[in-house]
Amino acid sequence: MSTAQGHYSIGLDKTPANFVPLSPLSFLERTANIYPNHTSTVYEGRRFTWAETRDRCRRFASWLVRRGIGRGDTVAAMLPNIPAMNEAHFAVPMAGAVLNALNIRLDAASIAFQLDHGGAKIILVDPEFSAVIAEALTVMHGPKPLVIDVDDAAFPGGKRIGELEYEYAVAAGDPGFAGIRPQDEWDAIALGYTSGTTGNPKGVVTHHRGAYLNAVSNILAANLGPHPVYLWTLPMFHCNGWCFPWTLAAAAGVNVCLRKVDPAKIFELIVKHGVTHMAGAPIVYNTLINAPDAPKAGKSRPVVGLIAGAAPPVAVLAGAETIGIKLTHVYGLTEVYGPASVCAEQPGWDDLPAAERAQLKRRQGVPYPLQEAVTVLDPETMQEVPRDGETIGEVMFRGNIVMKGYLKNEKATKEALADGWFHTGDLGVLDQHGYVIIKDRSKDIIISGGENVSSVEVEDILYKHPAILFAAVVAKPDPKWGEVPCAFIELKEGAHATEAEIIAYCREHMPGFKTPKVVVFSAIPKTSTGKIQKFMLRDQVKSAKAISD
Known part of the structure; x- marks a missing residue:
């Protein structure tokens, strides 16, 4: 520390008056006091x-806390x-504990692993989900957690498997409880698991500081x-709902809860409650x-929708836009609390033709307002790639909206955070404006005859076909070219298309080496x-069970 800088530290210490560890718990307290x-x-009738x-x-x-839950539990x-899920995002950290929100689509073995880990x-x-949890508890290796049932009148099926019901615990608690604030912003607030497509998933540990900043x-x-x-x-x-439980508390907003994605229900709720986002x-x-x-789309203000991918x-x-949603x-990723970059709109975009505007808006963009940086680096030199929209590197993040690391996995943590950046594993380029554009996951890039084929680029063309609802492109081994694109297609209800038609359509819109050689419906x-x-x-491609040459 320089002598001059030392003058600004002597006798000027952190005290409760001038320093409070950042935590999204403060949002709930403030909003409840100001907008009680x-x-x-x-939710439904509640x-x-x-x-x-x-x-x-x-x-x-x-x-x-009375049941013995405390810091680090x-x-x-x-x-x-x-x-109850929204409330858990506040109540659990208010007890000093860490919330592990489980993926509701997981099987019993995956759930058991995460509960144990x-x-x-x-x-x-x-x-x-009582049946799958009951099964998971039977295959756990460690101590089994206490089960609390959360009844829901909107779902009359299922059965209780717990020791007590959630509303009983809420009623038995103290409304004057002050809560346990984090001793340090770095204290863990949540544990979330990666998708784990190969082997066991990694446990991503996030902290109060990052949750606070991403919520804002x-x-x-x-x-x-x-x-x-x-x-x-x-x-x-x-990713804890991309931190939106805490965001809505900070903005004093309304949580319109929805048990499952149902188009008719969604359109109904948008009108009924005046949904804005x-x-x-x-x-x-x-x-x-x-x-x-x-x-x-009507004349009313469109719903603002955040879209990730x-x-x-x-x-x-x-x-x-045709149905009144402006995207x-x-x-982002689980490791960066959900979204940590945004395709920030520029003046004049709304005046562009829809197709041109959409092409600009599909970029991954620039750092979130409170994230330090997102860019594309050469993973070998760790230098930023040229802003030419051509040179491929790895997308990386740096800043306060990055995880603490992976629970009980020091090796993976060091690898992910090497050289002062979080390595996403996504391949991308930088355009002339410094916006990140993802080309593919490193494992999804297709190398055909020495040429790189972006599966994302091919999929984007396929989605423009009027009969296609969903599309996915992967590499298929080929004796001549090494790999060729293989397209999996899910058609819209009532639509028809053939493999020859899809391939011909692609040939009209992309170079031959990028065109899928096989189409699977x-x-x-x-x-x-x-x-x-x-x-x-x-x-499926490797097993050759679904695809014949």
């Missing part, structure tokens, strides 16, 4: 105010987008403004665009968050 009677949550939500979170947190949740002491269970970044990136009405089309278990994967918007009862098809970006593309496997499971398609 403002609606916080609506409605809560922010004061009621704050009190319910305090009650459950105090109950957790893990509380898991197997819940859909219902009020994360050491969950308590798990909240919706009746829809969401407000800025999506132009939420005060009191937004947010429809939960994005799973809350996915939503978020999801391309599959969600594509489903809405192609729904038989999809409304036409490697590169959303132009057809989806343009199509959403903003964001990009089938249902395309997807994750619960709408991501196409390409690893399963690659396995």
Whole structure:
């Protein structure tokens, strides 16, 4: 420290008056105090105010503490987008614990691994998932967590498997409980698992500081403004709902809970509650665009939709406008709290033709407002690639909105955070404006006759075909070219197309070496968050069971 700088440190210490560790828990307290009677949550016939939500979170947190839950303990949740799942994002960290929101589409073995690995002491269970949780508990190797049932009148099936019901614990808690604030911003707030397409998934540990900053970044990136009405089309278990439970508390907004993605229900809720914002994967918007009862865009203010994915098809970006949804593309991973970059719009884009505007908006873009950096680097030299839209490198992030690391996996943590950057594994380029454009996952790039073929680029062309609902392109081994593109196609209801027609269509819109050589018509496997499971398609190609040369 220089002598001059030392003058600004002597006797000027951190105290409770001038330093408080950043935590999204402060958002709930502030909003409940300022807007106590403002609606916080609506779900089916239930409605809560922010004061009621704050009190319910305090009650459950105090109950957790009385059951012995404390700093560093893990509380898991197997819940859909219902009020209890939103409340868990506050109540669990208010008890000093770490929330592990489980993917509701997982099988028993995967759930058992995560409960064991994360050491969950308590798990909240919706009746829809009671059977799979009961099975998971039987195959766990370590101590089994206490099960708390979360009844839901909107789902009359299922059965209780727990020791008690959630509302009992809430009622038994103390509404005056002050909560346990983090001792350090670096304290863990959540544990989330990667998709684990090969081997066991990695446990991503995030901290209070990052959750706070990304929650605020969401407000800025999506132009939420005060009191937004947010429809939960994005799973809350996915990267903690991209931090939106905390975002809605900061913005004093309304959580419109939705148990599952249902186009008719979504359109109904948008009108009924005056929804202003939503978020999801391309599959969600594509489903809405192609729904038989999809409304036409009216004169009212469009719903702002955040869309995430490697590169959303132009057809989806343009199509959403026809049903009254204006999409903003964001990009990220579990390791960066969900979205941590945004395709920031520039003045004049709204005046461009729809197709041209959509082409600009599909880029991964620039850093989130409170993220330090996102760029494309040569992984060998760690130098930024030229801004020519051609030179491929690896997309990397740096900043406060990056995970602490992988739980109990020091080797993977060091590799992911090597050289001062988080390595995403995504391949991309930088355009002349410095916007990131993803070309593919490193494992999805197709090398045909020495030429790189971006599966994302081929898919974008396929999505423009009027008969195609979903498309995925993977590499197929070829004795002459090494690899060739193979397209898996899921057609729209009532539509018809042949392999020859699809290949001919592609030849009209792309070079021959990029054109799929094989087309397979089938249902395309997807994750619960709408991501196409390409690893399963690659396995099909390798096994040659579904494809004949």
